[in-house]
Amino acid sequence: MIENKNCWLKDNCNKCDCNGFCMRLYKLDFLYEQALISLMQRRHLTLRIDNNGTDEEKFSELKNIENNIEEFVSKGDNLYIHSSIAGNGKTSWALRMVEAYFNKIWHKTSLSCKALFINVPSFLLALKDNITTKSEYIKHIKENILKADIVIWDDIATKASTSFEAENLLSMIDSRISAGKSNIFTSNLNDEELHKSLGDRLASRICNLGYNIELYGSDKRGI
Amino acid sequence: MIQLQFINYILETKDSSLITLNNLNKKYFSNYNDEWDFIDNHLKKYNLIPDKITFLSSFPDFEIIEVKETPQYLIEELFRDYQSRQLSTTFNSIRNQLMNGELEKAVNTYKKAYETLDTGIALQAVDILRDTSRYDKYIEKTKGFNKYYVSTGFPELDAIIGGWDREEELATIVARTNQGKSFLAIKMSLAAAEQGLNVGYYSGEMSETKVGYRIDTLASHISNGALIHGNSSIQTDYKRFIEKLSVKYSGSIKVLTPKMIAGPAGVNALRAFIEKEKLDILFVDQHSLLEDDRGAKNPVEKASNISRDLKNLQVMKRIPIISISQQNRTKTEDGVDTTQIAQSDRIGQDSTIVIFLERKDNLMKLHLTKSRDSENGKTLSYNADFNTGTFIYIPDEKDTKQNEELKSRYEPEADVGEDEF
Numbered sequence: 001m002i003e004n005k006n007c008w009l010k011d012n013c014n015k016c017d018c019n020g021f022c023m024r025l026y027k028l029d030f031l032y033e034q035a036l037i038s039l040m041q042r043r044h045l046t047l048r049i050d051n052n053g054t055d056e057e058k059f060s061e062l063k064n065i066e067n068n069i070e071e072f073v074s075k076g077d078n079l080y081i082h083s084s085i086a087g088n089g090k091t092s093w094a095l096r097m098v099e100a101y102f103n104k105i106w107h108k109t110s111l112s113c114k115a116l117f118i119n120v121p122s123f124l125l126a127l128k129d130n131i132t133t134k135s136e137y138i139k140h141i142k143e144n145i146l147k148a149d150i151v152i153w154d155d156i157a158t159k160a161s162t163s164f165e166a167e168n169l170l171s172m173i174d175s176r177i178s179a180g181k182s183n184i185f186t187s188n189l190n191d192e193e194l195h196k197s198l199g200d201r202l203a204s205r206i207c208n209l210g211y212n213i214e215l216y217g218s219d220k221r222g223i
Numbered sequence: 224m225i226q227l228q229f230i231n232y233i234l235e236t237k238d239s240s241l242i243t244l245n246n247l248n249k250k251y252f253s254n255y256n257d258e259w260d261f262i263d264n265h266l267k268k269y270n271l272i273p274d275k276i277t278f279l280s281s282f283p284d285f286e287i288i289e290v291k292e293t294p295q296y297l298i299e300e301l302f303r304d305y306q307s308r309q310l311s312t313t314f315n316s317i318r319n320q321l322m323n324g325e326l327e328k329a330v331n332t333y334k335k336a337y338e339t340l341d342t343g344i345a346l347q348a349v350d351i352l353r354d355t356s357r358y359d360k361y362i363e364k365t366k367g368f369n370k371y372y373v374s375t376g377f378p379e380l381d382a383i384i385g386g387w388d389r390e391e392e393l394a395t396i397v398a399r400t401n402q403g404k405s406f407l408a409i410k411m412s413l414a415a416a417e418q419g420l421n422v423g424y425y426s427g428e429m430s431e432t433k434v435g436y437r438i439d440t441l442a443s444h445i446s447n448g449a450l451i452h453g454n455s456s457i458q459t460d461y462k463r464f465i466e467k468l469s470v471k472y473s474g475s476i477k478v479l480t481p482k483m484i485a486g487p488a489g490v491n492a493l494r495a496f497i498e499k500e501k502l503d504i505l506f507v508d509q510h511s512l513l514e515d516d517r518g519a520k521n522p523v524e525k526a527s528n529i530s531r532d533l534k535n536l537q538v539m540k541r542i543p544i545i546s547i548s549q550q551n552r553t554k555t556e557d558g559v560d561t562t563q564i565a566q567s568d569r570i571g572q573d574s575t576i577v578i579f580l581e582r583k584d585n586l587m588k589l590h591l592t593k594s595r596d597s598e599n600g601k602t603l604s605y606n607a608d609f610n611t612g613t614f615i616y617i618p619d620e621k622d623t624k625q626n627e628e629l630k631s632r633y634e635p636e637a638d639v640g641e642d643e644f
Contacts, residue, residue: 012635021615024633026606030586048643059644107633108626110619111586111604 008042027106034113035098035148036140041117044099045092048220055088055217062093062213069100073149076180078210082187082194087219090186094152097184101150113144120156124165145172150182156206157187157197170202177205190214225300226252232290232297233262237272237517240535245298251305258282270494271516310336369418373504373543376414377603379616380589384576384597387415387504392543393534393573395510397564398580399550403587405429405508406609407580408547409437412506416474423502424478425488427512431478438476439464441612448610477502481512489514490532497540507533509547510570526566534573550579559590582607587614 007013009025017023032042049055065072065079072079079097081090098115105114118141130138145151153173161169176183185206187194195203230252233241241247242263252259261281265273279285290297313336320329364371372386387394398404408424415422426434433451440447443464449457477500481487488496490513497505507513515525516532537544549565559579561571571577577593587607593599604617618625 014633014635016632021606021613022633023615023617023629027617046642056644059642063642063644107630108620108623111617 008039012044024106027109027111028102030111031102031106031109031114034144035115035117036137037095037098037115037117041095042099045096047089047092047096050217055215058213058215059089061211062096065211066096066100069097070104072097073101073182076177076182078177078183078185078206080185080187080206080210080212081215082185082189082213083215083217084188084190085215085217085219086188087221088215088217089220090188090215091152091154094154094184094186098150098152113140113147114149116141116144116148116151117154118151119154120169121158124161124168127168128164146175146179146181148181150184151176153183153185155187156185157189157194157203161198166199166202169198170205173202173205177209183210225297225304226254227286227288228290228292229297229301230255230258230262230285231288232292232294233272234275234278234287235290237274238294239266239270239272240531241294241298242266243535243539247301251301253308258285271491373420374414374418376411377589377605377614377616379603380578380591383591383601383603384594387543387545388575388596389503389543390541391537392545392575393537394543394545394576394578395548395564395570395574396545396578396580397548397550397559398582402580402582403607403609404547404580406437408506408508408545409434410441410612410614411545412476412504413438413441413472415504416472416476419473420503421474421501422476423496423500423505424476425493425496425505425507426478426480427487427507427509429480429508430482431480434478437612439468440610442468442471444611444613446610447612474503487512487514489516490529490536491516493533494536494540497536497542502542504543504545507544507546509549511549511566523567527569530567530569530573560592586617 007018007025009022009028013024028042047059049059062081065077079094081093083090095117098117101115123138123141126135126137129135153169156169173183187206189197191203191207191212194207197203198206233239249256249259249263258278261278262273265271265277275287279287313332316332317329320326320332360371368386371389372381373389374381374386375384396404396407405426405428412422412424424434436447436450439445439450439461443460445457445461445464446454448454450461477496479488479496484492493505493507493513496502510526510529513529515528517528519525519528533544533546548570550559551563551565553563559581561574561577562568563579564570564577571593574593575595576591579590579592581588581590585606585608587605589603589605591597591599591601591603602619604619606615606617607613618629620626
């Protein structure tokens, strides 16, 4: 029996199987676990713009992508969400896209890795550590990077990359783009800064191969 | 000499399949009629070639020699030897007839001998184009699944393989350690008992009590941990269940453990188990815990001998045998195949069905890697709770109808958490 009060899905559910085996919760949990998305990040968040209407147009554009997420994924589209301001919805929107995708496919998909959430700074640190001590986290990402339908590259280029980091990222991102797989990038850098940080080859793929949306709204964390 | 070589070979290898599969009889052993009779009678009575000591006690002058030839060579030479003897008799008759001037009679003797010459490969084969008895079997199958097939306990697996073939099945379930192979086999044995069959379960490791607790869990969904550890909170439910257990199942499950036969079973012991208990289906848990009746020490040879003997046992007894095998350490990122069965490739080759079991947390996957009469390569996923004995099928991408039913069943009544823009 599922403890309904603790179920992260309870606000978006018809509660038909709370006293038995909930196939929806089971499959969604599996998909999120494979995607490396934590329990906190699975909860549905209400997204809001500033009172003065900043980003209204950008949010509508993102909402449109969310509403057509299966088409976005099947076409292998890419999305770059960036803003120099922290906490104005970049990662929330990226997670919302995966949430929308999972909600569309959960009932008809096999139990395999369909999405990945990669916090790029953490990933690069783990990648370096992996040279000396093999990491399950890196193994999981390497096994699924080309299988996952959609990958979130969160906080890409928070600092200037070393050639080791840039080459690894370029190789993975390039392989996914060549394979027609969708990517969502979030960053606090604008196009010019991204080029400086990641180099032209990688930055060009991120900025120019899909939707490029810059947000200007204020930090809404804690609101 | 070939007759002597052959008898020495079977005394050494104890391989009775050479005799049964090639329909050998007394006429092939003209120089060793008594020795042959002794071996043949022993085989018929005990299902076993006599060992050398037993044999030599009756034939102390018999010459024991070392035979290094292949079985195929020995069989072919034995047949050739027999043909030569046949022909020499005929030639003597023809020669005498010709010397007496009976030319026509000599020609007829030659023709008759040619027509009746026993090529030695006259097994009792069936002319498939003229024998249509299989149509009657087909008609019977259309009327009664239970007569020809045994449910595996997994309807989705039955839908693919049709269930265990009651006459021609040697299936192997393969997994790494601690994946739930025994639990799966016990669930399958319970399904067979539910169908009214007399089920045999050889447990090379677990006691009959633990096998029993697993059966109880599968049948009642009472916590297996609570049964094993004697948790008093389930006593009332357990008592109620156990009192009705024998009524609930029309079949039976006979468990055999090494303790009951003073040591690990070999295939000959399993044969005795089948005959004594008149089993309809046998589960063997597990391959690596069986003894090799031929006494091989090398693990690969041992596994290979056991596999061959299990195959022969299945062919002779014509009941389904489901055995469990270990999976080797080969990487499985690109999927599984029969080369990943530990110890011997022969196990996969001899099996009509090979199912790999993989379990991570509560997700259990059955990979059908070999199935003689159905589609290979399918994977079935289950939410498996071994503590309560529940297995819930997770439909895959191709189960369109079930997927749509899932969607409509769980569709939220309305979207919540509308965005604010």
